Amino acid sequence: MTNPIAPPPGKSVEIPITVRFGDTDPYGVVYFASYFRYCHQGIEEFFRHLGLAPQEIFRNTEEGFGLPIVEASCSFHKPVRYGESLRLAVYIMQARSKVLTFGFYFYPSEGDALIAHGEATLVAIDRSWQSRSLPDELRQVLQPYVPPLQHS
Structure with missing residues (x-):
């Protein structure tokens, strides 16, 4: 049986x-909400992998910048x-001027049988909780992970 979901595009x-x-x-089965916690952990580790401190990305009081999750979904x-x-592959599905959408693929530690997949959308906000552009520094660091034709 083949997987209906394509593997993560580009770098993950x-x-x-x-x-x-x-x-x-x-019943001893992973509770659905746990997957969302794993996804958030994946975003944190993604930022760390790029040399960024997650606490300065999600809420940077000095620069008046935040990156809350505004939408999330997961299929099991x-x-x-x-x-x-498990192995969690985290990748950028979409990067726009104010929005980042991350994708998540869950696999067993050994093998490539897809267990679950999901996505989460984050919006850049300012101190007054209004949307704003992603900081240029963040966009530059993310650039190698942004899929082609999504550099807006």
Whole structure:
């Protein structure tokens, strides 16, 4: 059986995820909300991989800049249980002047059978919570990970 979801386009950052007891429901299967926590962890590690401090990206009080998540989704293909290990591939689906959309692919630690996939959209805001352009410094660092034709 082939996967209906294409592999991550372009460059991605992979991080390991270990399923903890608190990540699971009463049946021992990863609870859906845990995937969103994994996705956020993936974004943090993506920024760290690029040499950026996540705490200065999500909320930078000195520059009056923030990057909250405004939309997120996830589709689940296979159950995952307590104690299992996953690989999370994090990539940029889209980068626009004020918006970043990250994609997430969850795989078992060994193999390429897709377990889940999702996305999260972040919008740049200023001190008054109004949208603003992404800082030029951030755009430059992200550039090698932005898919072709998405450099607006």
